[in-house]
Amino acid sequence: MAKELRWAVLGTGVIANEMAQALEQMGKSLYAVGNRTHEKAVAFAEKYHVTKVYDDFHEMFTDPEIDIIYITTPHNTHIEFLRQALANGKHVLCEKSITLNSDELNEALQIAEKHHVILAEAMTIWHMPLYKKLWEIVSSGELGKVQMIQLNFGSYKEYDMNNRFFNINLAGGALLDIGVYALSLMRSFMAETPDQVMSQVRFAPTGTDEQASIILMNKEQQMAAITLSMHSKQPKRAMISCEKGYIEIMEYPRADKAIIVDAASGAVTPVEAGETKRALEYEMRDMEEAVQSGDVSRMHMPFTGDVMNIMTDLRKNWGLVYPEESRKTE
Template sequence: MNKIYKWGIIGPGKIARKFAEALDLTDNVRLEAVASRDLSKAKQFAEAFGSAKAYGNYEALINDPEIDVIYIATPHAFHNEQALLCLQKKKAVLCEKPMALNAQQVKQMLQASKENNIFLMEALWTRFLPWLQSVIKIIKDGQIGAVKFVRADFGFKAEYNPAGRLFDTRLGGGSLLDIGIYPLFLCQQILGNPTLVTAAGNLDCGGADMSCHAILQYHNGAAGIISSALDYQTQQTAEITGTEGMIRIHSPWHRTSEFEWRKEGEDWQKVILPPLINGFQFQIAEVIHCLDKGQIESPLLPQAFTLQLSETMDEIRRQIGVKYSGESEEE
């Protein structure tokens, strides 16, 4: 009989609601508890999803012996501290992207995962979506030749609130960590680790990046261009160009069900996959698959991949002048 994995959620916000809905779409899982610093919010969230327990502090949930896995859905600035507490208490962790504010914090989390022999993965849900699996296969099969160029953007016009999580640097605000991580992830997934990064950005008066752009260069001569923005809408499309063909990923590319590709000199082939009902269920299924196998990281989204992603974001932030509250000079 398959084990039923009992989940806890830290931070009952909008993204946590989508995650809880995805749990209902996944076999062998159950929402066991939710925690918030505001008990009334936790209770309201728990009531919306059946018989889950509600806690008014995070420590109570982490110490709940019934819980197997914890999903961290708080603002970026709190991920490191909360994940470390979970891992020290032997709770498996799925931490919302970005894993932490910077690479130094990510290293602390990876070390805690290894020392405690406990699963830890960044919740980069796009990695597990069907469209990306299809695109990766097309590339691995050599259908478009050697990939030489990747371009991806993600921008939308957010309501400006300097004290909100999107813009407050005390919470890890800015476009890069919140949405720029998606185009950067795609470049790293397809091309690997960059050898040279050149970045530019536009900061608000509080020091958060309203927009961010980077050119990524690779050892084999390939290149990537990424853009993110919180003050204007972009196309939200992506393109992957190889020596013998091209892939165009439709908007919104990070959660699409459609793309098209062609070999050089041939007609475009359109790929239409079933619409995403939610999308988060695929990363949940990967967590369960890894836990069933006794793994502490996902082979599809290894911890080393997350660390490299964070290191590249650190370099981009260094170049555009974004520094978060509480970061030391070493970080």
């Protein structure tokens, strides 16, 4: 019988709450919680009947009772916590964007390999049953080759430069927060990663990327066009155009339904799988299975690496450097 895995969560924000609720749906309870503000961790523990609260959240990394840590803190803190968790033999599921750049991700992967643990990004797209079904349909060839992918994601955030979405000290901006979803979906339907990338960007007063348009193409000449905004609402809409038809998906980060439109007849075929509200449960079930079986393929880390490479190169072209990154080069 497989060992019962014990989860800890770092952070007590929206995702941490969803994570605790997902564990309850799995018939489990969260074992431990840590937060910079101890009082918030205590309140969180009371709300979800968490067994252990750390006086100092760093104790989580060395606690022998913990198997998997879910990191839900801001992007700029991830690498520091990944180093500690992985080096102490903890498996880690880390919120997107998993790191700030490719160098950080490669470092974290090397630590995970050295200590024989699994590191994965909490990217809902890798785990939603709908995408597993759509990937099978595309792989079967019944729609022909994927030719063009179009992706929109626009949020209307309060235009407050202290808001984390515009805060450069918290690695805010459209690319790492919402662009990572679009690029991940794109990568999952492409035969190989793009090697040609062009973009335009508009910056917020803080220097974060407020809006961007990105055009990409790979060696197979599959193309993608992505538009992102933190200050202009757009539908979260994906269109995967193939030779014999197209797939349309709305609210794609946690989608549970899509339609396939036949190119010749216009016939519409609905596709449904999974439930949007169970998104974090699907992530965590896949993570547990990866830990129990050692099969890391379900976590799609090569795709995560490809996406991180694209985002790192885009920011280099934009001249967008976060404070942590500039300090490392001084």
